Amino acid sequence: MGFFSGTQKNGGEAGKSAVGGLRNLVRRKQVDSKHTESSSSSGSGQYQLAKALTALHLIAIGVGATIGSGVYILVGTVAREHSGPALTLSFLIAGIAAALSAFCYAELASRCPSAGSAYHYSYICIGEAFAWLIGWALMLEYTIGGSQLLVALLFGGPDSLPSFLARQTVPGFGIVVDPCAAILVIVVTGLLCVGIKESALVQGIVTAANVCALIFIIVAGGYLGVKTGWPGYELTAGYFPFGAQGMLAGASTVFFAYTGFDSVTSTAEEVKNPQRDLPMGIGFALSICCTLYMLVSAVIVGLVPYYAMDPDTPISSAFASHGIKWAAFIITFGSCTALCSSLMGSLLPQSRILMAMARDGLLPSFFSDVNKSTQVPVKSTTVTGLLATILAFFMDVEQLSGMVSLGTLVAYTVVAISVLILRYVPPDVVPLPSSFQEAIDSVSLRHTISYSPGHFCMENTKVDAITPENSPLLVRKEALVGYPSIGGVYGFLVNKRNRRKIAGWAIMVTCIGVIVLTTATSSSSLRSTLRYTFCGIGGVLLLSGAILLTCIDQDDARHNFGHKGGFICPFVPLLPIACILINVYLLVNLSAATWTRVSIWWAVALVAYIFYGRTHSPLQHAVYVPAAHVDEIYETTSNSLS
Numbered sequence: 234m235g236f237f238s239g240t241q242k243n244g245g246e247a248g249k250s251a252v253g254g255l256r257n258l259v260r261r262k263q264v265d266s267k268h269t270e271s272s273s274s275s276g277s278g279q280y281q282l283a284k285a286l287t288a289l290h291l292i293a294i295g296v297g298a299t300i301g302s303g304v305y306i307l308v309g310t311v312a313r314e315h316s317g318p319a320l321t322l323s324f325l326i327a328g329i330a331a332a333l334s335a336f337c338y339a340e341l342a343s344r345c346p347s348a349g350s351a352y353h354y355s356y357i358c359i360g361e362a363f364a365w366l367i368g369w370a371l372m373l374e375y376t377i378g379g380s381q382l383l384v385a386l387l388f389g390g391p392d393s394l395p396s397f398l399a400r401q402t403v404p405g406f407g408i409v410v411d412p413c414a415a416i417l418v419i420v421v422t423g424l425l426c427v428g429i430k431e432s433a434l435v436q437g438i439v440t441a442a443n444v445c446a447l448i449f450i451i452v453a454g455g456y457l458g459v460k461t462g463w464p465g466y467e468l469t470a471g472y473f474p475f476g477a478q479g480m481l482a483g484a485s486t487v488f489f490a491y492t493g494f495d496s497v498t499s500t501a502e503e504v505k506n507p508q509r510d511l512p513m514g515i516g517f518a519l520s521i522c523c524t525l526y527m528l529v530s531a532v533i534v535g536l537v538p539y540y541a542m543d544p545d546t547p548i549s550s551a552f553a554s555h556g557i558k559w560a561a562f563i564i565t566f567g568s569c570t571a572l573c574s575s576l577m578g579s580l581l582p583q584s585r586i587l588m589a590m591a592r593d594g595l596l597p598s599f600f601s602d603v604n605k606s607t608q609v610p611v612k613s614t615t616v617t618g619l620l621a622t623i624l625a626f627f628m629d630v631e632q633l634s635g636m637v638s639l640g641t642l643v644a645y646t647v648v649a650i651s652v653l654i655l656r657y658v659p660p661d662v663v664p665l666p667s668s669f670q671e672a673i674d675s676v677s678l679r680h681t682i683s684y685s686p687g688h689f690c691m692e693n694t695k696v697d698a699i700t701p702e703n704s705p706l707l708v709r710k711e712a713l714v715g716y717p718s719i720g721g722v723y724g725f726l727v728n729k730r731n732r733r734k735i736a737g738w739a740i741m742v743t744c745i746g747v748i749v750l751t752t753a754t755s756s757s758s759l760r761s762t763l764r765y766t767f768c769g770i771g772g773v774l775l776l777s778g779a780i781l782l783t784c785i786d787q788d789d790a791r792h793n794f795g796h797k798g799g800f801i802c803p804f805v806p807l808l809p810i811a812c813i814l815i816n817v818y819l820l821v822n823l824s825a826a827t828w829t830r831v832s833i834w835w836a837v838a839l840v841a842y843i844f845y846g847r848t849h850s851p852l853q854h855a856v857y858v859p860a861a862h863v864d865e866i867y868e869t870t871s872n873s874l875s
Contacts, residue, residue, distance in 0.1 A: 259360035260852045262593065263663050264345060264795045282348065283608035285430040286504045291497045291514025292521070293437035298578020299493035299522045300443060305568045307487055308530050309547025312539040316483030317474040318466055320530040320539075323483035328523035330484070331491035333812035334645040335519050336802045337652045339512040342498040343799025344655070346507035349589030350499045350582060351644035356593065357660070358651035362839075365846055367647055368590050369838040373831070374492075374640035375583035376620050415622045421576055422618025425584070428607045429503050432577065439574045446567025447525050449560075450548060454532035457555050463535040474539070485819060490526065492641045493575065494519045499582030512800035580617050587613040595846035635827030636834070642816045642823075649812040650744065656787045656805050657736035659794045663863050664855035672869040676862055732785060739781040743810055746774025751818040775814070782806040790860065 286294075308320065316323045341354045349356070352371060356364035425432045466472070473480060497514045504510050529548075536551040543550035552560035588610040591601035600613040665673065750771025753764050783806060802808060847853070858866060 258362040260664070260850075260855075261358065261360055261660050262356050262852060263665070264357050264660065280603040280605050280608060282503045282603060282610075283429055284503055284505050285428075286433060286500055286510070287506075288510040288513045288517075290430070290433040290437065291500070291504065291510055292517045293440050294433060294500065294578060294581070295494045295497045295514055295518025296444070296521050297436045297440035297574030298496040298581075299491060299518060299575075300440075300447075300525065301490075301493070301571050301575035303490050304447075304526060304529060305548055305564065305571070306545065307490055308533050309542040309544045309550075311483045311486050312530075312534050312547070313542050313544060314483075315475055315479045315486060317470065317479065317539045318468070318472050318534045319475075319480045320483060320487075320534050321527050323480050324487055324490075324523065324526040324530055326481070326484040327488040327491060328519070328526070330488055330812075330815045331494070331523075332519060333808055333815065334648065335494055335515050337645075337648045337809055337812060338495055338498050339515050339800040340652060340802040341648060341655070342501050342511040342515070343508045344795030346501040346504065346511065346796065347589065348499060348502040348585040350495055350501075350586065351648050352586055353589055354651045355647045358654040359647065361595075361847075361850060361852060362842060363647070365590075365595055365842045366835055366838055367644060368586055368595070369834065370640035370643045370831070371586050372583065372640075373636045373834065374644065375579045375586070376617065377624065378579045378637045417573070418576065418580070418618055418622045421573070421580060422614060422621075425577070425581055425614050425618075426604075426607060426609060426611045429500065429609055432581070436574055436577050439570050439577070443567050443570040443574060444521075444525065446563055446570065447529055449563055450567075451525075451528045451532055453557070453560065454529075454536055454551070457552075457557070458532060458535045461536070461555065465533075465535040465538050468538060485822070487526070488819065489638055489641070491519065491522060492638075493578055494522075495641075495644065496578045496582045499585040502585075508796060508799035580614070580621060583617040584610050584614040587617065594849045594851050595842070635823055636831055639820065639823055639827055639831050642820045646813055646816040646820070649809040649816070650740070652802055652809045653740050653743075653782070653806055655794055656791050657740065657782065657785065658733050659788055659790045659860075661733075661790060661860050662857040663860045664852050664857050665863070665866065666851070667854050667856055669866060669870060670856060672866045672873065673856060673858055675869050676858075676866050680862065733788065736782065736785050736788075739778045739785065741778075742774050743778030743782065743806075744813065746771045746776075746778055747810075747814050747817050748821075750775055751814070751821045755818070755821045775810075779806060779810050782810075793860070 311323065312318075312320045338350075342350075345354060345357060347353050349368075350371065352364050352368040355367045424435055468474070475482075494515055497511065497518060501507050501511055504514075533542075533548055533551050537547075537554055546561075549561040549564050552558070552564070587596060587600040588603075590596045591598055591613070600610070600616070602610065602612050604611040748771070749767055753759065753767035753771055756764060759767070787805070
């Protein structure tokens with residue numbers, strides 16, 4: 234006898250195999266709790282990651298991963314093409330949009346402080362197959378992103394280094410090789426293998442150097458601006474030469490300058506006090522980055538008219554135009570430190586995601602090994618560094634840069650959806666290993682419902698899914714005729730289930746509305762009539778879902794979801810919905826070539842999941858039990874062992 238069985242052993246029954254295969258797509262793993270921590274530390278026999286990080290370490294990792302060399306170039310290109318002097322407002326709007334995702338990450342990270350970031354959250358809230366695709370999207374974000382940073386190294390030019398280190402093109406093949414970039418990634422990989430505390434310390438030092446360079450730009454540039462009267466703001470075109478639309482276009486471009494704060498969440502398992510430090514690390518890192526971006530942009534667009542900016546070296550050229558050519562050395566130094574810190578911020582989370590997927594059985598166990606002395610996943614870190622080296626050495630990763638943006642936006646979107654699921658339809662069943670079957674049977678027998686006069690007990694049979702008709706914790710409606718008080722209990726249970734169904738449909742309708750609205754808005758090829766029609770349909774669906782979620786009470790089970798005492802995302806459901814809307818809008822505006830490449834990547838991922846991940850998942854033979862009785866089952870197991 235059991236609560237109900239979630240095993241997927243369907244034998245040779247063809248009809249059930251299809252249903253079981255579809256169920257695999259949405260089977261969810263157990264949320265982080267004291268039970269999962271104790272079982273992982275004692276049952277696997279593997280070494281655990283070192284809990285060595287504090288809030289300051291997390292801020293250094295977040296700022297270092299976010300502030301890359303892009304800010305040293307974006308200031309010129311975005312000001313010239315989109316925003317003009319309103320570039321500061323573009324950075325502010327983009328920072329606010331990024332903060333929406335940061336709020337969602339902060340709640341999930343503090344509730345579920347395990348390695349894996351968005352992959353881990355989507356596995357708990359949405360399902361296994363979706364989490365698998367998110368994991369592969371994050372591989373694109375971090376691996377290709379790290380390689381792209383390497384290719385962008387300022388000192389990799391043919392005239393700045395000895396010929397055997399400079400970037401070269403292989404004659405006859407058109408392949409660009411960059412030995413210096415490959416050497417740098419090997420050094421960074423070795424540093425990450427030494428230990429998380431040591432690598433975080435180096436990350437902090439490098440990030441501090443980059444921040445000092447930006448502060449120099451702000452202070453020295455501010456002095457020059459006051460001295461010269463801010464010529465960049467004295468224009469006949471005014472503060473908005475491209476209008477509000479140009480300012481918003483600039484905001485959508487600089488939005489990607491804020492990606493990187495999610496690297497903080499990948500180290501959640503290595504934080505001493507994750508409920509306190511993870512939200513602080515995310516919030517302070519993003520705030521520091523937004524402040525620096527706004528101040529740098531305000532100074533530079535004030536020193537030089539936006540149309541006269543050098544698109545390649547806008548900051549150095551701005552100082553040179555005022556006779557301070559030596560500032561280029563400080564700016565170049567800051568750009569190089571930004572590249573190095575961003576590289577570390579790309580390679581660090583990738584190894585943790587590989588480790589998390591391997592621990593869940595979706596990748597070979599090779600990637601989940603944690604070194605005994607350094608307490609870091611050395612093997613997955615080495616593989617990550619090797620892949621980044623190969624890409625940086627041989628491939629033109631600039632063509633793949635759009636894939637990085639797509640992977641980031643998909644992860645942000647899924648995290649926001651996961652917050653809505655957590656609040657309104659949190660998992661009400663929990664997968665446990667089949668070794669718990671005896672304890673499950675014992676607790677199930679203990680909770681068999683019996684009322685007087687008479688006994689109304691369910692038949693003791695195992696089933697494939699929990700329903701009101703077969704759960705031993707619920708009573709059949711027919712058995713309650715003549716017992717008003719008991720019928721009231723049933724009515725309460727029905728209302729609760731209906732509320733969850735309505736909330737689930739509301740979330741789905743909201744997401745569909747967002748997709749229809751953003752696609753119609755961005756499809757300039759559609760006739761105006763069709764375009765407005767689809768915009769209206771999408772807007773109605775979006776508003777209907779949002780209003781419905783606002784009116785429905787959030788599920789009480791959310792209070793027991795994961796760890797308690799952490800950050801709570803405000804303004805739910807409006808904030809996550811706004812986050813989804815912004816991210817999906819940016820997604821649909823990515824190029825068709827980018828979507829084609831990512832679709833091929835995901836197709837390969839699905840094949841790998843079907844033939845390996847699906848069959849090796851521990852959930853393949855899990856037994857699902859009501860979440861309300863998990864503590865009792867673990868206690869029963871503990872008592873039986875003692």
